[in-house]
Amino acid sequence: MLRSAFRGGIHPPDMKQATAGRAIERAPVPERLVVPASQHIGACCEPTVEPGQRVRRGQIIASIDAFVSAPVHSPVDGEVADVGECLTAAGMRVPAVTITPDAEQDFESWEPVEGGEPAAVVRSAGIVGMGGATFPSAVKLSPPKEFTLTTVILNGCECEPYLTCDHRLMLESPERVLRGGRIMQEALGAKRLVIGIESNKPDAARAMKTAAHGTGAEVVVLPTKYPQGAEKQLIWAILRTEVPHGKLPAAVGALVHNVGTAAAIADAVDLRKPLMERVVTVTGRVARPGNYLVVLGTLVRDLIETAGGFVGEVERVIAGGPMTGPALGSLDVPVTKGMSGIVVLGPGDAAAPVDADQPCIRCGRCSEACPMFLQPFAIGTYANARLWDRTEQVHALDCIECGACAYVCPTRRPLVQLIRLAKAELTARGVRP
């Protein structure tokens, strides 16, 4: 059954054909890993190891005693070469542990473990939202008492162009994904477990349906439309209810987790395996586009080598999908828990940067595309004029920064940046959504 989509949205070419058919393969461990102490939203961890110290795969190397945080584990057996700082894909400088991995690595020795309270296990395993938001998963598994959670939704939409890591994961490990969903459903006492998948991944939907057969979990195929994987739009598509302005999804009884996160939770609870590696789609202008299982801390430079290096002229290297991911200024940034893809674009693949401020011609396409029913042109115009109160009146804070407005704007106004500016200004003034 195909549900109708949310209102608004766009249909960018999905560009997934280069990697959708490539089975996940393990990327070689590079000679040096740079593991940031902060790979999540929330309090930054502090390194707990010293240079020269031996570390084992799965050992905690950075942590902090804060509720909204997630510890960081060594992804390999090796030796700490340095404890310092590194640049992240988001352009921030954070504490980081540099590790020299051993020549031989044992990736397989995980024994099944019974019992354990899921929220605590997930917390100590350092699991965060792997769709890109990197919100610590344990926090979502410990909802405030006033909420009754009825539905756990697994997000297998993967609506960003180019990315196929979730697609391959659902296709190759549907049981792990489903198991993670089951663990959350039981832990929260939710009635329903729903997996939402976009219609452009029929093989993944079939695999998940087969795995879900007889378990009571539902697989829902959703129209291919960006941003179908945005939390509020996904909840609407499945529950036909809007998350109220300024509230969490829990307010409507829903909890959304990325399918990669679900698989990681299954590994954490069943094997006590921390989050140390993830699937990354490397695609675009590289020799061997594919879906690679990468140990965290691998530098993008090394990952691109794994994918055969650049092909032809390269203009942008994007961490994540092209709709929301930052373009990297340096390839010496590490793969982190939330990095779902490296998309290499050349001249002509990417939109040309706009050099001057272009006029809004009031065509209304941004309003039509906005999945939050905002008037992006209005926020942009007010932000340009520094009329911050007006940006609040037109609900700038409800923007989810999906970029659909900027994608359709015929004069290529930098609408997302203008709206982010407005949001930053309003937040600084203490305005809450």
Add this chain to the structure above:
Amino acid sequence: MNEAARQHRLVVAAPPHVHGPGSCRSIMLWVVGALAPAALWSVVQMGSPALITYGVCIGTALAVEAAWNALARKPQTVTDGSALVTGLLLAMSLPPLTPWWISAVGAAVAIVLGKMVFGGLGWNLFNPALVGRAFVVLSWGGVLSKLPSKGWFRAIDVAGSGSLDAISGATRLAIAAADRAAKGGYRFDLAAQYQPLLFRNLEGSLGEVSAALLILGGLVLIWRRIIDWRIPVGYAGAMAALSWAFGSDPIFNVLAGGVLLGAFFMATDYVSSPMVPNARLVYGIGCGVFNAVGRFFGSMPEATTFAILFMNGLAPLLDKIFMPRTFGWVKRNG
């Protein structure tokens, strides 16, 4: 510092890194393309006077915009296509024998007073082509309405039995208006005029030669999602409904005069029309209502220009009234 990055000159830009098809220029060119069949047909029918009017209007519009930007030391915008559309629309709203200097003044006024003084494309409250047309109609209305007939400008055979010299030069619309004012019933069957109005109407302005070609162009723009169907449908629907209510032929009144050119190509101008879907429908209906009221009760049978300009002025208000709610801002009753 970073070899690969330097070697490849990595561009650091904010997302989204991909952009949909369509630019300001491509939209403008689609509008020109949609108008082209009707414009070319008018040239075929009316010959060199039509060509001169098109040439003067478009040439002046482009030259004036280029000159304005040069004098004001602003970035050159003449290539964005909007001046081309303005010049073309103005020409199509004028009779073919319009003296060239009137066409030139109209185009210059359209660009300067209609657009550039507001800050250029995107900032004007009124449709530039209609501002230009309103200016020349108010200034030289007598000249425009008494243009001589040439050989190609046929007398209208209202009786269906040979030419009537007495009314040669007057448009079907003017004759119908005179008949309505005289209250003696129409001298001719309005329904019999559908076919000439649709395919080969050699009276009035250049844009009135073929209603069918205008409808075709308008449907292409709706199909390409360049214009919103709500404006032309609201406009033509209101015009037809009121014509019927006032005891005249609804189809004749939609086909005659500038209604179709206005409904598909003038009222749908992005900058001067509302953006909110419901506001667009109300705006379209408003245009049709004022056009009908002007036609049936005003001094000019041709009321399109001022109907649209009036609704242009109301567009920001309509946007405000019909602003949709934001996602999540719905009242929840448990």
